[in-house]
Amino acid sequence: MKRFRPATCVAILLAALITFGWLAVPDRAPGARPYEGTTIRAVVNAEYVKYSLTLVEKDLYDTLGVKLETEVIPADAFVAKTLLEFNSGSSPWDLIMFGPSNMPDYGRHFEPLDPWIEKMKLNFHLDDIVDVFRKVMLRYNGKLVSMPYDGDIHIMYWNKVAFERPDNQKKFKAKYGYDLKPPKTWKQWDDAAEFFHGWGWDGSPNKLFGAGASYKPSGSGYSYHWWRERFFAYGGNYFDATMKPLINTAAGLRALEEMVRTMPYYPPGVLLFESEEPKTMLVKGEVPMLCSWTSTGKRVGNPAESVIVGKAGFGIVPGAEIDGKIVHRPPITPGRGMAVSKYSKKKEATMKVLEFISLPEQSLKIVMDAKTIMDPWRVSHLRSEKFRKLFPDADKYLDAIEQSFPFLVPDPVIPAADEYQRKLSFEITEALAKRKSPKDALDTAAKEWDKVTERRGLEKQKAFWGEKLHEMKSLGIEYRPDWAAKAK
Amino acid sequence: MRGSALALKRKQWEPLAFASPSLFLITLIIVFPLGYSFYLSLLNFDLAVGPDAEFVGLRNYTEALLRDERFLGSIWNTAVIIVPSLALELLLGLLIALLLSRVIHGRPIVTALLAIPAMVSPVMAAMAWRMMFGVKFGAINNLGRQLGIIDVYFDWFATPFLSIVAVVLVEIWHNTPFMMLVLLAGLQSIPQELYQAAKADGANAWQSFWFVTLPLLKFTMAVGVMIRMIDLTKIFGLIFILTFGGPGGSTETVAFNTYLVGFKDFRMSYAAALSYVIVLGVLALTLVFMWISRHREARAA
Numbered sequence: 001m002k003r004f005r006p007a008t009c010v011a012i013l014l015a016a017l018i019t020f021g022w023l024a025v026p027d028r029a030p031g032a033r034p035y036e037g038t039t040i041r042a043v044v045n046a047e048y049v050k051y052s053l054t055l056v057e058k059d060l061y062d063t064l065g066v067k068l069e070t071e072v073i074p075a076d077a078f079v080a081k082t083l084l085e086f087n088s089g090s091s092p093w094d095l096i097m098f099g100p101s102n103m104p105d106y107g108r109h110f111e112p113l114d115p116w117i118e119k120m121k122l123n124f125h126l127d128d129i130v131d132v133f134r135k136v137m138l139r140y141n142g143k144l145v146s147m148p149y150d151g152d153i154h155i156m157y158w159n160k161v162a163f164e165r166p167d168n169q170k171k172f173k174a175k176y177g178y179d180l181k182p183p184k185t186w187k188q189w190d191d192a193a194e195f196f197h198g199w200g201w202d203g204s205p206n207k208l209f210g211a212g213a214s215y216k217p218s219g220s221g222y223s224y225h226w227w228r229e230r231f232f233a234y235g236g237n238y239f240d241a242t243m244k245p246l247i248n249t250a251a252g253l254r255a256l257e258e259m260v261r262t263m264p265y266y267p268p269g270v271l272l273f274e275s276e277e278p279k280t281m282l283v284k285g286e287v288p289m290l291c292s293w294t295s296t297g298k299r300v301g302n303p304a305e306s307v308i309v310g311k312a313g314f315g316i317v318p319g320a321e322i323d324g325k326i327v328h329r330p331p332i333t334p335g336r337g338m339a340v341s342k343y344s345k346k347k348e349a350t351m352k353v354l355e356f357i358s359l360p361e362q363s364l365k366i367v368m369d370a371k372t373i374m375d376p377w378r379v380s381h382l383r384s385e386k387f388r389k390l391f392p393d394a395d396k397y398l399d400a401i402e403q404s405f406p407f408l409v410p411d412p413v414i415p416a417a418d419e420y421q422r423k424l425s426f427e428i429t430e431a432l433a434k435r436k437s438p439k440d441a442l443d444t445a446a447k448e449w450d451k452v453t454e455r456r457g458l459e460k461q462k463a464f465w466g467e468k469l470h471e472m473k474s475l476g477i478e479y480r481p482d483w484a485a486k487a488k
Numbered sequence: 489m490r491g492s493a494l495a496l497k498r499k500q501w502e503p504l505a506f507a508s509p510s511l512f513l514i515t516l517i518i519v520f521p522l523g524y525s526f527y528l529s530l531l532n533f534d535l536a537v538g539p540d541a542e543f544v545g546l547r548n549y550t551e552a553l554l555r556d557e558r559f560l561g562s563i564w565n566t567a568v569i570i571v572p573s574l575a576l577e578l579l580l581g582l583l584i585a586l587l588l589s590r591v592i593h594g595r596p597i598v599t600a601l602l603a604i605p606a607m608v609s610p611v612m613a614a615m616a617w618r619m620m621f622g623v624k625f626g627a628i629n630n631l632g633r634q635l636g637i638i639d640v641y642f643d644w645f646a647t648p649f650l651s652i653v654a655v656v657l658v659e660i661w662h663n664t665p666f667m668m669l670v671l672l673a674g675l676q677s678i679p680q681e682l683y684q685a686a687k688a689d690g691a692n693a694w695q696s697f698w699f700v701t702l703p704l705l706k707f708t709m710a711v712g713v714m715i716r717m718i719d720l721t722k723i724f725g726l727i728f729i730l731t732f733g734g735p736g737g738s739t740e741t742v743a744f745n746t747y748l749v750g751f752k753d754f755r756m757s758y759a760a761a762l763s764y765v766i767v768l769g770v771l772a773l774t775l776v777f778m779w780i781s782r783h784r785e786a787r788a789a
Binding site: 076077079080083084087088089105207216217267268269271272415416418419422426429430431432433434435436444455456 | 532534535536537538539557558622623641642643645646647648731732733734735736737738748750751752753754
């Protein structure tokens with residue numbers, strides 16, 4: 001009996017260890033991978049968005065047992081194809097990426113989140129979402145239907161070399177009568193663009209350019225973003241309460257006239273630039289300043305491609321000086337959201353997936369990776385120590401984003417929002433290409449807006465816009481007809 | 489009597505039975521989409537609004553032809569691209585075909601090499617040329633700088649005029665080989681005896697070309713021009729990649745405008761109506777062209 005005692009003890013100990021070990025391994029724990037064998041189909045509009053989901057895929061599988069199958073429909077056909085599916089009353093996808101300005105056209109196809117939050121005790125950490133995104137990006141008919149995925153806004157970037165070289169400062173002061181500093185107003189921006197254009201402001205013999213922008217026409221709406229950051233600073237708004245377009249008022253005209261007048265200070269090709277060309281010119285040191293998407297900051301800080309790592313400044317986009325105070329109106333441009341399809345047959349699992357990818361720590365992985373082009377949308381993203389040390393001056397970059405949030409201007413998020421934007425964008429590029437005068441272009445755009453309103457139904461549009469007008473008021477944005485003349 | 493009646497009936501339905509698989513396919517893939525899109529063009533179906541649509545009759549057509557300034561502008565833009573492209577493709581194609589017809593050794597190889605651009609898809613051609621037209625690093629600007637003609641920062645898409653020039657240049661590069669092949673085939677079908685007879689009558693090379701080659705090549709030229717005209721009316725891939733209709737709307741063609749209306753504004757019914765307007769326009773152009781050709785032939789006869 002005595003002979004067997006140690007062996008028995010060892011055996012019991014081993015058995016206990018194995019049992020404990022088995023229970024301790026997270027993926028074997030009871031209750032883990034509750035959706036093992038489930039595949040969720042997601043649809044996104046670009047390869048880099050698909051890539052962003054791969055960053056959380058492993059953890060998603062380890063935690064929920066869910067596999068993601070992501071389909072990419074190119075951006076140019078994305079809305080048309082997805083809406084076609086939804087309008088047939090079905091959808092091959094469970095999880096949908098969408099542009100928040102399309103919410104009025106998509107919203108009815110999304111599953112409301114609140115009942116599921118209650119039923120499944122989901123936690124979307126709503127309090128951690130940046131206030132302005134929570135207000136304007138998540139709801140349809142008052143119901144919570146989506147979560148942000150990409151917090152796109154414009155901020156201003158500048159090359160410190162251009163602004164801090166004593167020689168440049170001396171020349172600028174002599175020419176314009178005030179100190180060369182990163183612009184706070186559009187007037188200062190235009191002066192700086194004129195000053196820097198056409199010579200080696202970095203001390204090189206190279207021919208460099210005044211500023212960067214993206215003015216690609218028609219389907220994309222790029223020029224519209226650059227126009228409205230001036231337009232709103234000059235007191236503009238999209239419509240009045242009766243849906244009369246206000247884009248061709250003095251504010252709109254001033255904004256467009258300035259853009260047309262300063263066209264020579266932008267790089268050749270700017271009329272067909274999409275988002276990435278001016279970003280490349282900034283990180284290669286060819287333009288001294290650029291108002292661009294927040295994702296640009298991660299390219300600025302990437303030493304593999306950027307020659308301005310540690311030499312870049314970050315700030316809020318310029319505004320207008322009104323009665324001694326500077327009014328900034330950076331745009332939301334326009335971001336991305338994620339929602340669960342109303343037609344999904346796996347709603348419960350998809351809700352868990354949406355909750356998982358939106359978790360502060362998971363979404364942080366996505367917004368920190370430069371290759372995703374996704375931007376921060378949670379307060380915790382901005383405060384993350386890891387993010388704030390991602391590259392030299394990353395903290396200043398995140399502070400500039402945070403500084404912009406209280407002043408953000410949303411798109412006109414009403415039915416046919418995209419169409420309104422594209423009609424306006426087209427006319428802006430018509431003026432930039434000098435095919436029309438700014439006044440003609442904006443008058444034509446206003447007429448086109450009236451046609452869209454008439455087609456979609458004046459009363460219906462008015463009702464939607466009434467809500468948005470209220471929302472914008474709560475953000476401090478109102479039509480100020482006197483500002484265009486006052487603005488300095 | 490009964491037997492012969494049956495045979496007669498069989499004679500009537502037999503061809504139909506044999507043709508029925510093809511007829512079924514044609515109905516399925518040609519007649520049905522055409523019919524359905526025409527029906528769609530009479531509604532106000534908007535993808536963003538939902539599946540419900542109302543019958544609006546010809547309202548979409550009247551809007552396109554009377555009120556849509558942008559669409560009417562795109563007709564003009566298309567014409568501005570078509571006319572120089574067609575003229576230069578025809579001239580260059582004819583020139584190359586004439587030169588090739590004189591090549592005795594290695595003609596198939598030279599012809600195949602010259603035809604390469606026509607084998608490239610419009611999207612690929614546009615991508616390649618977009619890079620070649622590029623500012624600073626583009627091959628054309630760098631070559632231009634070495635020759636002392638242009639700066640590396642020359643922007644080929646800076647103005648509407650330059651953009652149209654760029655589009656026409658790419659179009660010519662891409663499709664002249666097609667014209668060349670068609671005309672070369674036409675040239676080779678002209679009997680050599682006619683040239684010998686002209687020579688015997690004392691005609692010089694120019695007279696032979698003017699009085700023998702050109703009259704006999706007219707029909708081939710007309711066919712080539714017609715095919716290219718129909719093709720050019722639908723120009724899309726090149727515009728999509730090269731200019732996206734810009735700067736402004738200067739290179740927005742009818743096909744590109746229709747794409748924007750359908751796939752960006754989601755106005756499917758209106759886009760269907762625009763497509764029908766384009767089809768009818770091309771049909772009208774083709775008929776006019778054919779009528780002129782026949783009229784001239786008749787007058788010449």
